[in-house]
Amino acid sequence: MAVSEPELPQVWQKPTFATLLEALQHLRIDPPMWNIKASRTEIIEKQESTARHRQEIAAYLSSIIKSGLLWIEDEEDREAIWEEASKRFSERCGRSAMGEIIRRWPFEGDGYVPFELAIKEPPLTGDNLGLKTWGSSYVLAQMLHTIGQTSLSHLLNPGNDQTRPAVLELGSGTGLLGLAAAALWRTHVILSDLPEIVPNLSYNVEKNRQMIEDRGGAVVAGALTWGGAEDEIDPILFPTKNTFKVIIVADPLYDDVHPGLLAGAVDEQLSLDTDARAMVMVPQRDAVTVRLLSAFKNAMASKPVPLVCLEEKVVAGQDDWGADEDDEAGQLKCWHGVFGRQKDAV
16 A cells, blocks of 8 residues: 555654654555556556655655765664665656566467566666567467467367477577467477576576476577677577477567578478468667568578468557657557468478
8 A cells, every 4th residue: 555645754744764664665656567558657656656746756766865864763764764765766767777676477269368567677787678578478478379260270179199399499598589479378488588687587497387287388598699619609599490380589680680590590490381370579669670570581591491471560659768758659569470381492
């Protein structure tokens, strides 16, 4: 329950350490989740209602951070108050200002028992975009149950004498999409990314493993650098090429080299069977991402055994790529495509 304005202990009142700490903990707001069921404005308004008006709370937190808190005798207690106030302040300054967070992503739909995934995101530093959960991953993850019954039904709903094939996620980042696939499709999913991303990815695997296994799935994580050297690819998880019947990837294109590298990774890992499928989602944020998507489709089609787009559509999505308080800034269109091997070339 939120602390109302009259209940907030003011600096001039010289509140005790326990009173001040409790008030600051009540002001905590969890990081928002951009999803297809609620608008960004609705989510932010709901969270801000627990902490009253942003400017008023920011002023209150600033008064604590600037105060010497001299009436609190223990120096460690004063440090704890300043640290807590700073955390509450950063929570109101956007994702980039936050430290480590854990987001909970709910999954509810017809045909399966609801569940949620707990995903840890370390502090965002430098250019390591793989440590953030992008909104398009959640958009595609929400579509997985339906996709399993339509585009991938020939693979994920086999006869009684067949088992469901293992699934590979490329560029897993924090692992939301791959973990959801393991839970919803009840199959073995291998999550992969750059070696420096794998430790956090493995943490999220372990945090959600029991829930996934209880639902009949299995999951593991390892390094797989697109076009990388041998020491950048897990030899146990990826001993041979062209072994996966299903590959999934979301939000993979940020640089001019990515279309070719991703197409190469898909070509190397996707089975040569004509029933194998690669499922890709690319947010269309601007002219650059539109161009990168076009380059990716061309790179896929130019492989010795061409990878052709069998299905494609654009769905509405949201994320917080550079967005602030403007709801429209979080809205974007996400291109979704399903690729397969060209039959007459296999």
